[in-house]
Amino acid sequence: MTVRLGTMQDWPMHVMRLVDHAEREHPDGEVVSAWADGTMTRTNWAEIAQKARQMSQALVAAGVKKGDRVATLAMNHERHLIAWYGAIGMGAVLHTINPRLFPEQLVYIANHAEDKVLLYDAMMKPLVDAMKGQWKTIDTYVCFDPPEGWDGDQGFEDWIAPYDGDFHWAEADERDPIGLCYTSGTTGNPKGVIYEHRSMILHALAEIQPDCFNLGKRDCALPIVPMFHANAWGLPWAAPLVGCKMVLSADYTAERMVDLFREEKVTHSAGVPTIWVDMIAHIEKTGADLGPLHTVTIGGSAAPRAMIKWFRDRDIEVGHAWGMTELSPIGSLAGKPNGWDDMSDEEQIEYTARQGRVPFGIEMRIIDDEGNTLPRDGKSSGDLQVRGAWVVDTYFKAEESALTEDGWFSTGDVACLHPDGSMQITDRSKDVIKSGGEWISSIELENAAVGVDGIAEAACIGIFHPKWDERPLLVCVKDGTCDVDGEAVVDGIKDQVAKWWLPDAVEFVDELPHTATGKLSKKTLREQFSDYSFEGVVAMAGRD
C-alpha cells in the first residue's frame, strides 16, 4: 500500500444518498401514483424521505435487524417506493416478489429468502391468504392500500403513523446487500440476485446518461415495468438522482397509459414490446394523443422494426435495450452512434433494431462451444457473456459463484457483436439450432415466418438429424386470412435467411404452447415434438 500523500474525500456509494439528495435538492420533485382503483395521489421527495424514515422506525420496532429481508408483493405506487427506501434505510434487504410466479415458486422464494415482513397490495389479498400458512418466516403483514371496510392486516399509513421520522439511516458498507430479486429459469427453483448499494448507484449513474435513458430534472418518467421486475429497470433509483417527475401506475391498460402520458406530460417511458403493441393498437383505433412523450425504452424482448418505425414516425426516440435481472438489469441500450445524422432512415432503423451498446461499466464477449472468444465482426454468433459493475457474481445462498473460471457471467443468450460496438441478440442458447457445427437462429426464422401472409405465429426448434446433428423444424399457426402451406412459407422466407438455414419441414398446429407469462414455451413444444423425425419427410430445402 502506497502511503497516501493527499486524498480525495471518503464518500461511500449508498442508495440512501439518493433519497437524501432528492430531499435536499429536489424536495418538490413530484411522484404521481395512479392506483388500481382508478384514483390518483401526488407526493414529492420531501414527503417520501420523511415517510421512509418513519417506516424504518416501524421496522426497527417490529424487530427487523440489519440484513433481514423485507418483502413486497405490490404494483407500482408511491407507498411501494417509500417501502423500498424505508426497508433499505434501516439496513434490511428489500425482496420484491413477482406475483406472477407459480404458487409453489411463491412459497419457495419467501421461505428461501426468510422474509420477515411482507407489504402487499389489497388486490393480492387472496394470494396472501392462500400463502400465509406456508410462509414460515413472515411475522408482520402490512397492506399498502386497505380499502374502505378492510378487516385484514394493518394498513401502511396506520403502521408508520406512530413514528416521527427522527431516524438516521443505518450505517452500511457500500458492498452491503440492499435488494433481492428472484429470477425463474425453465428448470429448477428460482434463483435470487442480490443487489448492493454500490452496484445500484453505478447502474443509476450509467442509466441516466444521454446514450441510455437520457434523464434530466425537467423530464417526467413513467415506467411501464413493475417494480418487482428487476427494479422497474432502475427508474426508482434514477429519478431521485436527477430529480425528475415520476409517474407510477398500478395497471398498464393502454387507455390508462395514454391518459397518463397526456395528463401528466410524460416525456420518457419504458416497457416490453407487448405493452407497446397494445398501446399502438389503442392509439391507431382511437387517435389518442401521446402528449409530449419523446423517448421510449423498449426491452425484455426484441423490439420489432415496425414498432421502432411507428415511434420514429411520431418523432419519438426509441432506445432499444437488453438486460437481465442478473444485470440490475441494464446490459446495453441503443444510444445513437457517431454519424447518426448522416445515416439513411433504413440504416437508423437497422441500428436501432439491434440491442444497443454497453454503457461504461459493462463488458461483453461472445464465445463458441469450445470457449473461444469470437470476433466482433457483425457476422459471428456465440454465447453472450458479460461482466461488470452491476452484474451478479454469486446468487443468494449459492455455494459457489455463477461465473466462469475467468470471471464472466453466461447470459444464456446468443448474440453477434458488430464492429461499431452494437450487440444483436440472435437467439437463446437453449433454442439455437446446432447444425453441422454451425448455429442457426430460431428467432430469425420465426421473425421471417410471421412476415408470410397467412401465418399468425411461428416457432422453430431443432430436430435430431443423423448427418447434421440438428436441422430446423418450423411449427406454424395460421391466421385464417388465406390459404398457406409449407412450401409457401419456405418460399416467403428464402430471401431473408441463408439457404442452409431454411427449415427441413414446416408443420401446422392450431395453437402453440405458452408459459404463464405469455412467452412461447419451446420447452413444451420440444416435448410435443420429441418423437418427431425428418425420416419420411421430404426435405423441403435446407442442407441436403
Next chain:
Amino acid sequence: MTVRLGTMQDWPMHVMRLVDHAEREHPDGEVVSAWADGTMTRTNWAEIAQKARQMSQALVAAGVKKGDRVATLAMNHERHLIAWYGAIGMGAVLHTINPRLFPEQLVYIANHAEDKVLLYDAMMKPLVDAMKGQWKTIDTYVCFDPPEGWDGDQGFEDWIAPYDGDFHWAEADERDPIGLCYTSGTTGNPKGVIYEHRSMILHALAEIQPDCFNLGKRDCALPIVPMFHANAWGLPWAAPLVGCKMVLSADYTAERMVDLFREEKVTHSAGVPTIWVDMIAHIEKTGADLGPLHTVTIGGSAAPRAMIKWFRDRDIEVGHAWGMTELSPIGSLAGKPNGWDDMSDEEQIEYTARQGRVPFGIEMRIIDDEGNTLPRDGKSSGDLQVRGAWVVDTYFKAEESALTEDGWFSTGDVACLHPDGSMQITDRSKDVIKSGGEWISSIELENAAVGVDGIAEAACIGIFHPKWDERPLLVCVKDGTCDVDGEAVVDGIKDQVAKWWLPDAVEFVDELPHTATGKLSKKTLREQFSDYSFEGVVAMAGRD
C-alpha cells in the same frame, strides 16, 4: 461484517478502464488535434490506447516506479492525452503543470512534486531551459512536438517507438492517486490536489449526464480549457467514457476556434467567459458560422447575462458551471429545472445566470461567521462549503486535512442557495464587505457599476469604518465616452442594489491592478488604498 449471501461482481473503478472501454467499444472514436504550428492530425481511441501502452513501457524503462510523478507542460493535443493515460497506466501520478505560473512557483511545484519525468511542448523550451538547473528531481525530458531541425531533448514519438505496446496496466486500488494539479492561492505556496481513480470515474459519470455536459457518442466536444487546468474540466475522461469525438487545440484564438467548430462539426464546447467574449466579438465582426454547435458550458467565473442571451438567441444551450481544482473541477452546473418550458425568457435567463445545481455526488451548504448553516431561501448569503465524491480532503504532502472538523471543504466563495436547488455565487469570501454584521457583495456592486455609461471597469473594496466596521469604496476606470462622476455612478446603480449597499465613496483611477492571469487584483488594490479613510469624504449614500 455481514456474511455475504450473494454478491455482485467486484469491479474496481479505475481510469484505465476508460481507455480500455473506448478501445473496445469506440475504437474509431476520433481525436483531432489542432497544433500550435497550424497543422492538424487525427487519431482514434485504438491508437491512443496502443501508444499509451508503449509510453507506459518507456516509463518503466526510464526507471519510473508506481506512485512517482510524471509531469507535463503542454497545451491540448493528442500526445498530451496519450501521456495522461500512459503515465497513469504504469502506476505513475500525472502532474499537469500550468505554464502560466510565476517562475518561482514553477520551481517550487516541480520540486515539491518530486517530478521524475517532464514531457513538454516545443513552445515551452525557453521556459524549460531556464528551469532545468533549478528542477532537482527530473531526470528524463521528452519533447512532445520537436520541429524540423530540433536539437533539444528526445521527441515523444521516438521515445515510445522502441516499445511494442504489449503491456498490462499496473494493478491499482481505486483510491490510489492518478493526478496532481497545483492551485495557486493569493498567499503562500501553491497547493497540490491529488485526484484518484475512483473520484475521477465518478466525476466523469456525473459530468456526462443530461443536466451537466449532456455528452453522448454522437457528439463532438472541443474543450477550450487547457488540460493543465483542472483536467480540461474532465473532458479527456468523459470523451472515452461515451465514445464521442474530441477536438483538442493548442491555441484558443477566436478565429481558429470558429474554424474548428465549423469544420469538425463541434456540438459541445466549454470555456471561461473571456474566451467567449473574444469569440462573440469575432463572430459579430465577421459573421462567421458556428456550425452545429448546440451546447456550451461556461465556468471559471460568472457568465454575464448578455453572453447567456447571445447564445440563446442562436439556439445554443448554455450550461453555467461552477467548480474548482479541488473539485476535479465540477461542483455545479445549470441543467434545466422542472417547468423549464413554462418559464418566461427572463426567468430562464435568470435561472441560467446562477451557477447551477449540484449533481448527485456533491453536497453544498452555506454558513455564517459563527458557523451556523444558513437557510436555502434564495436570500441568505454565506461561505460556501462542499463535500462529496470528488472533493479534496488532504492536499499533497499536507500534514492535515483541509476540511472542517465536520468534514466540509470551504471554497472561499460566498453564495446563496435557492429553494429550487440552484446556487448563486455572490462574492469571494475575502472580498465580501462586512458592514454592521451583514454582508455586501463587492461583485454585485462592480457588475452594476460597469453598466453605468462612461465606466469601463470597477472594483469594490471594504474600507474601515468606525461604526459599521467596513463600508464599500468603489474604484472606477472611465472609458472616455462621456463625462461621469461619483454621483452619476451611484445614481446609475441605486435601483439595482439595496440602499445600504451603496458605496460611501467613488474614486477614479487611470488603471486597476491585475494579476498575471488577467484577473482583477483586489489584494493590490487594497494595498494601494490601505491609508484611505472615509473621514473628510462626504458620504454619498449608504448607511449614514
